[in-house]
Amino acid sequence: MFIEFKTEVEHVLKEALEKASYEYKELELAESDHADISSRVAFALAGNYKKSPKSIAEEIVKHIALPTDETLISSAAAAGPYINFYVNDLYLHKTLLRIKEGTNSTDEKKKGKIIIEHTSANPDGPLHIGHLRNAIIGDGLARVLKRAGYDVETQYYVNDMGRQIAVVVWGAERITIATNKKPDHAVVDVYIAANRMVEEKEGYLSEIKALMGNYESGDEAVVKKYETVVNKSLSGIKESLKRLNIQHDRFVFESKFVREGAVEAVVKELLQKGNVKRDGAALLLQLEGIEKELVIRRTDGTLLYTTRDLAYHRWKSSRCDRMIDVFGKDHELVSQQLTKALELMDVRAPEFVIFAFVSLPTGSVSTRAGRYISADELMEKIEERAYEEVDKRRNDLDGDMKREIARKVGIGALRYDMVKVSPEKHIVFVFEDALDIEKKGAPFVQYSHARACSILRAAAERGFLLEEYKYSELLPREESEKELIMKLAKFGYVVEGAALELKLHLVAKYARELAEMFNVFYKYCPVLNADDNLRKERLYLVDCTKTVLHNVLDVLGIEAPEEM
RNA sequence: GGGCCCGUGGCUUAGCAUGGAUAAAGCACCGGCCUUCUAAGCCGGGGAUCGCGGGUUCGAAUCCCGCCGGGUCCGCCA
Numbered sequence: 001m002f003i004e005f006k007t008e009v010e011h012v013l014k015e016a017l018e019k020a021s022y023e024y025k026e027l028e029l030a031e032s033d034h035a036d037i038s039s040r041v042a043f044a045l046a047g048n049y050k051k052s053p054k055s056i057a058e059e060i061v062k063h064i065a066l067p068t069d070e071t072l073i074s075s076a077a078a079a080g081p082y083i084n085f086y087v088n089d090l091y092l093h094k095t096l097l098r099i100k101e102g103t104n105s106t107d108e109k110k111k112g113k114i115i116i117e118h119t120s121a122n123p124d125g126p127l128h129i130g131h132l133r134n135a136i137i138g139d140g141l142a143r144v145l146k147r148a149g150y151d152v153e154t155q156y157y158v159n160d161m162g163r164q165i166a167v168v169v170w171g172a173e174r175i176t177i178a179t180n181k182k183p184d185h186a187v188v189d190v191y192i193a194a195n196r197m198v199e200e201k202e203g204y205l206s207e208i209k210a211l212m213g214n215y216e217s218g219d220e221a222v223v224k225k226y227e228t229v230v231n232k233s234l235s236g237i238k239e240s241l242k243r244l245n246i247q248h249d250r251f252v253f254e255s256k257f258v259r260e261g262a263v264e265a266v267v268k269e270l271l272q273k274g275n276v277k278r279d280g281a282a283l284l285l286q287l288e289g290i291e292k293e294l295v296i297r298r299t300d301g302t303l304l305y306t307t308r309d310l311a312y313h314r315w316k317s318s319r320c321d322r323m324i325d326v327f328g329k330d331h332e333l334v335s336q337q338l339t340k341a342l343e344l345m346d347v348r349a350p351e352f353v354i355f356a357f358v359s360l361p362t363g364s365v366s367t368r369a370g371r372y373i374s375a376d377e378l379m380e381k382i383e384e385r386a387y388e389e390v391d392k393r394r395n396d397l398d399g400d401m402k403r404e405i406a407r408k409v410g411i412g413a414l415r416y417d418m419v420k421v422s423p424e425k426h427i428v429f430v431f432e433d434a435l436d437i438e439k440k441g442a443p444f445v446q447y448s449h450a451r452a453c454s455i456l457r458a459a460a461e462r463g464f465l466l467e468e469y470k471y472s473e474l475l476p477r478e479e480s481e482k483e484l485i486m487k488l489a490k491f492g493y494v495v496e497g498a499a500l501e502l503k504l505h506l507v508a509k510y511a512r513e514l515a516e517m518f519n520v521f522y523k524y525c526p527v528l529n530a531d532d533n534l535r536k537e538r539l540y541l542v543d544c545t546k547t548v549l550h551n552v553l554d555v556l557g558i559e560a561p562e563e564m
Numbered sequence: 565g566g567g568c569c570c571g572u573g574g575c576u577u578a579g580c581a582u583g584g585a586u587a588a589a590g591c592a593c594c595g596g597c598c599u600u601c602u603a604a605g606c607c608g609g610g611g612a613u614c615g616c617g618g619g620u621u622c623g624a625a626u627c628c629c630g631c632c633g634g635g636u637c638c639g640c641c642a
Contacts, residue, residue: 026582028582028584032585033585033586033588034585038585040584040585043583043584043623046622047622053584053622079585080585081584081585082584082585122642124642159642162641162642163641163642164641164642279640282640283640284640290567291566291567291638292567292637292638295639295640296640297640298640299640300640302640304640304641304642305641305642306642309642328636329568329569329635329636329637330636330637330642331637331642332567332568332569332636332637333567333568333637333638334637334642336567336568354568354569356569356570356635356636357635357636359635364636389604390604392604393602393603393604394602409604420576420577420578420590421576421577421578422570422577422578424569424570425569425570425576425577426569426570426634426635426636433576436591437604438576438590438591439590439591439604439605440589440590440591441590443604444604444605446604447602447604447605448604448605450602450604451601451602451605454601454602455601455602456601457601458601459601501581505577505578506578509578509589512589512590513589519605519606520605520606520607522601522602522605522606523605523606523607524606526600526601527601528600528601529600529601542601563602564602564604
């Protein structure tokens, strides 16, 4: 509802500025602690008109005319150089009505199709904490954009023909893949061992190269072996993702583009349109503004990841209006090269969300060296930790119920933690800190939701039903009620902003603030023991809050337990 | 060495793109609140020369220049 209020303020302010005959560029509207919305336009005008911002603000306010009916604005006032606007009761009322109707968010609009690629971890082993950050950011963005009205498709790009798969295939012929382990963990054991062997004995490297050549030329037996390894890893990875509440709409295999000839087509086109140097059979693409040339074909004639990625992006581009790639910081140069190369091919470049790495106190993460913490291990431990907390508080529940709550709380805490910080911030992962279920993180929000559910349950038991109520009946008696509604009204606005800027931590922050408002309301406004009319009204408010808490958690991919 | 990113109370961060009303939160710390709907809660308190130095501006955490510290990339790996 805040969006509608802002739109009305824009309209009213524009009219006033015209009436006062000021030429302006921007309305300079912003949220403020001092008002429901505030304009700084007087500052901008002061220079041109050689008047003090204060007098300009006062003059503009004199020209403000509020509509007589259906307005959401109660008043406008100058506060020094600022022009402040305030909402009225109708605004509060409509906010709740909208939530009830389910139109509080903007999900009815269609804004176009977005393909968002995330996770895309190599199928050479299980996901580790670095991939976790990628997956959680990617899935969160997808959810925000969906909620903001876009048609979103998530894709996992599977590097099913890189060298690391060749290493595993080679290794599997010497070491048996364990069958009593989660498949991705069984694969990585072989990968690590094989890498060690290759490092120790030089001759092995040529065997792996031969394997890659055979795969690219389509040797059926080799292709089968590759597929077995890739599918094994992938099934384990999917399991981990599912546990995180993440599901990709589509898995795209890079080999697809090789087989269909799309990669060859890219090479041909770049030869034609780009500045390509030849070094034997190798092809080096010189890109404008980037010192490092992009190798698109090796001396031995095999292709590289980036070349195949170009074909993938061309294909993606033709299927959507916007592309978003969630990449780790190590892919930054690649992302620039990708952008330039796609430009040459007249293909729209994707938008990149680059996140800084998660490192361990002992140094950076490396799957090859076996130096990582797997996502599975982390999830296991955090759920255990959450279980201890639930167990401490809820002796009355049976084990299954407690485990179910612990699962939601543990995974929720993990997801919230990953998302509350800007992606460009480097994270040093300390296990004990991650397990320390932070008070104002996901559990805090989930707890508020559980409290709302608890009130509604108790109300139903006593036979208090939710009823429709009329505008005149909405009379917030307490400041905390009003503030809660004000916060509820901003859900759509926050989602819109987060979608626009691709910033998930805005949603995380909003979730925490909303939970906090509800907790204050909970403290000061008894619901079940209030007078009839007040109870109806508050019950209605609790129900609305529950809905929005549930929705905001959903945007973060976090489940909302009914009790905890 | 070059490119990009980060540097805000003891710790972790928001704000920075588009400069404006007392620099905003969480953790930790100190002190209160369970006879009313779940205390994973609520209320109060202390604590920041916004890395350093210059500049632009009526006004700088925010913009510009320089420096310092940390990260990351600079593979015919992915």
